[in-house]
Amino acid sequence: MALMELKDVKKTYKMPGGGTFLALKGINASFDKGELVAIVGESGSGKSTLMNAIGGLDSDFDGQIIYNGKNLADLSTAELVHYHKKDIGFIFQTFNLIPHLNLIDNVSIAMTLSDIGESTRKKRAEELLRNVGLGDHMYKKPDQLSGGQKQRVAIARALANDPDVIIADEPTGALDAETTDVILDMIRDIAKEGKLVLMVTHSDKVASHCSRVLRIDNGNLISDNQQLTLEHTVNEAASNYEIKNMSLTKAIKLAFQNMKAKLSRNLLVALGSSIGIMSVVLMLALGKGVTSYVSKTMKSYTNPNITEVHKQSGMQANATKQDPSQMQNMSQTDVAKQQQNNIAALLGESNANSFAKKDIAKLKAIKHVDTLNLGYSTLTMGTNTVTYDGKKANMMQLQTMSKSISKSSIVKGNAPKGNEIMLDRATADTLDKNLVGKTVQVTMKVGQKTITQDFKVSGLYEATNGGLGISSTLFFNYDALNDLYKQNDQELKPNVVYLYTKDKANTKKIKDKVKDLGFTGSMQEQMSEMFTKMLDIITWVLTAIAGVSLLVSAIMILVVLNISVVERTKEIGVLKALGARRKDIRRIFASEAFLIGTASGIIGVVATYLLGTAINTFTSQAFDVNVVAITPQFALTGIVISIVISMIAGILPANRASKLDPVEALRKD
Structure with missing residues (x-):
C-alpha cells in the first residue's frame, strides 16, 4: 500500500469579481517511502497549490489525498495538527527561519510546539545541526549565516520530529550553483533514509537529481516518469517521542524570547x-x-480606649428615619422650629439631647464596655465668663472632664476636683500667665438660673499635636457640676456618655454597636467621617x-x-x-x-x-x-x-x- 495517494484532486478558487478558477483539474498519483519526487511546472501551473494541499495547509479541495489510509480533507483539527507536527516537514525556498532565535531554537521549534522537554529538544537539534555541517554555528542567529547555511538549518528543522514526508518548495531557488548541488545531495540522502521527499521546482536540472518527475501544466498532470532508483540506507538519527500540544509554560517562554x-x-x-x-x-x-x-489627627484628641456617645439631634434623627423626599417636603415653619430646638439643645436649654435611664442601660449593656461615665457639654455663646484681677474672659463652651481627655493634654496643673475648674491655656493666658492655683470668679448659667461663684483653677488644657481644640472652654468635674446644679435647685441631665474598654482593640466594635443603637460619636469622629x-x-x-x-x-x-x-x-x-x-x-x-x-x-x-x-x-x-x-x-x-x-x-x-x-x-x- 502506498504511503500517500492522490485521487482526482481538484482545487477551485473563487475570483474576486465573481466566478471561479480551477487550479487543479483532477490529479492522480501515488507515492511511497524512499522516493525523491520532483514536481515540475512553470509559475501558475498549480504545483504550489498541490503542495499546499498535500502539506495540509489547504484542506479545501475536492477528491482525496490519502495518507496512511486517511483522507486529509476529512481530518479533524487535532488530527491535522498532529499531521503537521509528526508526519510532514517543510523546506522553504526563502528558508523562513525565525530571525531572533538561534539555530538550536530554530531547529527545535517544531519540538517546542510538540511540548518536548528542553534537554531532549536541545540534544536532537544539536545532532541534526552537526549532521548538516553546522556544529560550529549552533548559537548563531540566521542573519549571521550564508544562504546555503540557512537552507541547511531549514533542512534540519524539517527533520526535527522525524516525519515520513518532506515537502521542499523550490529549496535551491535562492542559492548559487555550487550550493545547490550540496543541498540537493542532502535532500537525496534524506530520501535514501526512507522518507518520501516531494520537491517543487521549475528547473529541469534540479529535477534530474530526483528518482521520479511529475510534470504539471495548467492544473493537469501531464507526465509521471520514473528516472532512477535510490539506494536506501539506515536512518540512525530517527527520533521516538510522544507528540503533544504546546503547554502554556512553553508559550510564555517563546513569548519572552520574542519580546x-x-x-x-x-x-x-x-x-x-x-x-x-x-x-x-x-x-x-x-x-x-x-x-x-x-x-x-482626630484620634489624637481622644483616648483610644474611650468611645464618646451623643444622642442624635432632631434633625439627624429625622434624616435617618425619613425618606429624603419627605424631608424636602417639610414646611419652612417645621424646619425653623427644628433648627430652634437644635440650637436650644446645643445651648443646654433643652433636654432633647439628654440621655434617659433606658438609653444609659442600653449603652451599659454593650459587650466589652467595662466602665460607663456620664458627661455634660454645651455651648454657652459667651453667657459664661471668668474674671480675675479685673480682667474678664468670655467662655464659649462648658464641658465636664472624662478619660477621653488625655493626661498629656493637661499642660499644667491637674484635672479639676470639687470646687475647682480647668481652663484652656489660651484663655487663661489672657487673664494671667500663672493662673493655676489661683481663685477666679465664674459667672455661668446653671439650668434656668445665672449664678456667680468663686472657683480655684486646678490646671490648664491644650489640644495635643497642635490640634484645633475648641478655645475658651470651661472644664468641670461631672459630680461637682451635678452638685452645683442641685444646690441651685436645677437638674443636670447628661448629654454625653463615655464608654471605657480595657482593650482598645474592642473600641471599633463598641463604636459600631453605638451607631446600630441610633447614637452618634464625638464631634471629632463626625468631622473625621465627613x-x-x-x-x-x-x-x-x-x-x-x-x-x-x-x-x-x-x-x-x-x-x-x-x-x-x-x-x-x-x-x-x-x-x-x-x-x-x-x-x-x-x-x-x-x-x-x-x-x-x-x-x-x-x-x-x-x-x-x-x-x-x-x-x-x-x-x-x-x-x-x-x-x-x-x-x-x-x-x-x-x-x-x-x-x-x-x-x-x-x-x-x-x-x-x-x-x-x-x-x-x-x-x-
Missing part, C-alpha cells in the same frame, strides 16, 4: 503604559495618606481622571501588538506549518501582552514608590507629615490592572494572528 528580540521597543511601550499605572497608584496612595493623617468621605470622593475622582491614561496605554499596546502581527506574518505561517494550533498562536501573543502588562505594572509601581518617597521627604520636612501612603495592596492592584488592560488590548491582535491563513502568511514578503 527580547524587540527589547527596546517593548521597554518603551511598557514605560509609556506605566505612566497610567503610576498615576492611578499615586492618587490612591495620596488619598490613603491624607485620610490617614486626618484620621490620626472629611474621610470627602477625601474618598476626591481620591476616586482623581483616580478616575488618572485612569483615562490607561485607555491610552491600552490603545498603544493594541497598536504595537498589531504591528507585531504584521511584522511576523511569515513567522506565524511557519509556526502553523510546523503544527501550531490557533490556541498556541493566541497564547504566544497573549503571553506577550501579559509580559508587557507585568513590566509596565512593575515599572509604574517602582516609579510611584520613588516619587512617593520624594514627595514624603518634602512634606515631612515642610509640614512634618507623610502624605503618600503606598500599601502592598495598592502596588498589587496597580500591577493587576496593568496586566488586565494589556491582556484586553492583546485580545484582538492575538485572535487576528491565530486566524491567519498559513498559505497566505507564507507568501508574505
